[in-house]
Amino acid sequence: MSHTLSNTLSNNKPKTYPTPGGVHPPQNKSQSTGGPIQQASLPTELVLPLSQHIGAPAKAIVAVGDKVLKGQCIAKANGNISAYIHAPSSGDVIAIEPRAIPHASGMQDNCIVIKTDGEDNWCALQGCEDFRLLAPSDLIAQIRLAGITGLGGAGFPTAVKLITSDTQASLNKAIDTLIINGTECEPYITADDVLMRERAQQVISGIQILQHIIKPSTSTLIGVENNKPEAIAALEAAIAEAGSEPGASNITVVSFEGKYPSGGEKQLIQTLTGREVPSGGLPADVGIVCQNVGTVAAIHDAIVLGKPLISRITTVTGQACAQPQNVEVLIGSPIAHVLAQAGFDADACHRLVMGGPMMGFTLTDTSVPIIKATNCLLAASEAELPTPPPAQACIRCGMCAEACPASLLPQQLYWYARSKEYDKLEELNLFDCIECGACSYVCPSTIPLVQYYRASKADIREHKAEMHKAEQSKVRFEARQQRLEREEQEKADKRAARQAAAKAKLAAAQTGGEQELDPVQAAIARAKAKKAAKVAAAEQAIATATSETAATNPAATPTDEAN
Ligand code: SF4
Numbered sequence: 001m002s003h004t005l006s007n008t009l010s011n012n013k014p015k016t017y018p019t020p021g022g023v024h025p026p027q028n029k030s031q032s033t034g035g036p037i038q039q040a041s042l043p044t045e046l047v048l049p050l051s052q053h054i055g056a057p058a059k060a061i062v063a064v065g066d067k068v069l070k071g072q073c074i075a076k077a078n079g080n081i082s083a084y085i086h087a088p089s090s091g092d093v094i095a096i097e098p099r100a101i102p103h104a105s106g107m108q109d110n111c112i113v114i115k116t117d118g119e120d121n122w123c124a125l126q127g128c129e130d131f132r133l134l135a136p137s138d139l140i141a142q143i144r145l146a147g148i149t150g151l152g153g154a155g156f157p158t159a160v161k162l163i164t165s166d167t168q169a170s171l172n173k174a175i176d177t178l179i180i181n182g183t184e185c186e187p188y189i190t191a192d193d194v195l196m197r198e199r200a201q202q203v204i205s206g207i208q209i210l211q212h213i214i215k216p217s218t219s220t221l222i223g224v225e226n227n228k229p230e231a232i233a234a235l236e237a238a239i240a241e242a243g244s245e246p247g248a249s250n251i252t253v254v255s256f257e258g259k260y261p262s263g264g265e266k267q268l269i270q271t272l273t274g275r276e277v278p279s280g281g282l283p284a285d286v287g288i289v290c291q292n293v294g295t296v297a298a299i300h301d302a303i304v305l306g307k308p309l310i311s312r313i314t315t316v317t318g319q320a321c322a323q324p325q326n327v328e329v330l331i332g333s334p335i336a337h338v339l340a341q342a343g344f345d346a347d348a349c350h351r352l353v354m355g356g357p358m359m360g361f362t363l364t365d366t367s368v369p370i371i372k373a374t375n376c377l378l379a380a381s382e383a384e385l386p387t388p389p390p391a392q393a394c395i396r397c398g399m400c401a402e403a404c405p406a407s408l409l410p411q412q413l414y415w416y417a418r419s420k421e422y423d424k425l426e427e428l429n430l431f432d433c434i435e436c437g438a439c440s441y442v443c444p445s446t447i448p449l450v451q452y453y454r455a456s457k458a459d460i461r462e463h464k465a466e467m468h469k470a471e472q473s474k475v476r477f478e479a480r481q482q483r484l485e486r487e488e489q490e491k492a493d494k495r496a497a498r499q500a501a502a503k504a505k506l507a508a509a510q511t512g513g514e515q516e517l518d519p520v521q522a523a524i525a526r527a528k529a530k531k532a533a534k535v536a537a538a539e540q541a542i543a544t545a546t547s548e549t550a551a552t553n554p555a556a557t558p559t560d561e562a563n
């Protein structure tokens with residue numbers, strides 16, 4: 001696959017490309033960037049949902065009562081799109097049961113619960129001194145075993161995105177560009193910004209590992225908005241430091257004027273390369289692999305240090321937090337525990353959001369845990385996230401369409417979502433909607449457009465799942481019918497065979513019976529013959545005796561006249 005060379009080191013000021021739509025909400029990022037990354041304290045209990053990522057839930061491999069060490073695998077990936085889960089600290093497994101999880105619906109799901117022992121003892125770790133000695137497929141396997149998922153918020157298992165034509169010959173997806181997403185466009189969130197500022201070397205090392213795996217033939221681009229000068233400087237210094245190492249000189253930091261949502265994967269790809277990922281397609285379809293900076297740093301930890309993904313940097317912010325901050329927190333830590341460290345005031349909190357104000361969802365239960373995808377906890381005051389006024393009728397102003405970064409028609413989608421016309425929604429590419437909320441943000445009628453799209457997507461997925469289930473049931477029913485018919489046919493065949501055999505036997509018996517009757521008839525015939533012979537002998541004897549008497553005494557011989 002070949003693509004236009006769009007960004008190379010030969011161009012000192014890397015080119016960027018315009019993208020459709022986008023909005024400029026207030027950033028509110030400075031609140032949480034005032035200090036360095038903090039370490040969250042160890043909670044007494046860690047709650048690890050088996051489903052923290054897109055794909056199938058992991059399968060627990062520990063039992064209640066087991067002792068576990070920090071970093072020990074406690075749940076295995078269950079299928080290709082699934083992720084391993086590891087104990088974030090040492091302790092005892094005290095439950096494997098449904099617990100409240102961070103989800104917009106407030107639902108419960110199966111979780112492994114670890115009571116920490118305070119020791120925080122690691123299991124043995126196996127780092128790699130020189131990852132270049134390992135085959136890309138081995139590195140991908142290690143990334144999978146380390147349970148790494150996308151840390152930008154989507155939570156897709158990382159290893160799956162790394163399978164390209166270089167690592168699996170059957171795939172016709174040659175990659176020419178590796179893009180690292182350092183674009184954190186959603187208001188309030190600064191987790192990636194501080195990571196790049198403080199751990200740029202870790203990021204560059206992770207990028208070099210990815211280069212070794214993917215072998216991008218053209219370039220490696222780190223996309224960062226120009227409102228993050230410290231992060232850009234730190235990355236460039238780290239690249240310079242790694243200058244003589246393979247691949248380092250091919251890494252370019254591309255800064256650009258940001259807008260929301262320029263950090264969306266498709267939007268960033270278009271900004272940096274001018275290429276459009278086709279509807280329903282993947283970045284690999286246009287020769288690109290894209291990974292978030294946090295994910296890249298986690299890849300470094302997994303390969304170089306042998307550490308699985310057990311913690312992440314989360315922004316804890318909002319006016320209901322006295323000390324907004326970025327904190328490195330163990331996955332599974334209860335949100336209440338993390339909020340407490342940031343001076344959370346429940347009374348001042350109007351709305352607690354996981355994620356940012358545009359794409360996040362409201363949490364009603366602070367006992368739910370931090371998961372791999374938790375990039376932000378926003379404890380917002382009433383002034384920050386006021387209750388929106390009631391929605392009014394659509395005035396067909398078209399502002400939503402102008403704001404849409406995916407070039408969709410939000411107004412039409414809204415009508416069809418309301419009338420549940422799912423076919424029309426799919427025709428209008430509802431599933432290209434990245435749920436950025438830009439349309440809702442600009443709508444003068446304050447219609448919660450994105451909520452309609454989310455609900456419609458869920459309905460369509462459910463409908464499709466039901467159709468799939470019904471289809472499978474039909475296939476199973478038909479297979480059963482065929483089996484029953486086959487068995488019936490086999491029985492009938494056997495019955496016919498038995499009848500044929502019986503007939504043949506009968507025929508044989510009849511034929512064979514004649515042979516058996518012969519001796520009887522012969523015996524009868526013999527008896528008759530014997531009897532006839534006896535009679536004949538007796539008559540002969542009488543006749544002889546009579547003739548002898550007549551010869552000696554003719555008077556004794558009765559004559560015909562005498563009779
Ligand atoms: S922005 Fe709101 S009011 Fe305007 S067309 Fe879109 S849905 Fe209608």
Ligand code: SF4
Nearest residue numbers: 404433434436437439
């Ligand atoms: S939420 Fe969807 S429809 Fe609305 S602007 Fe974003 S991508 Fe477009």
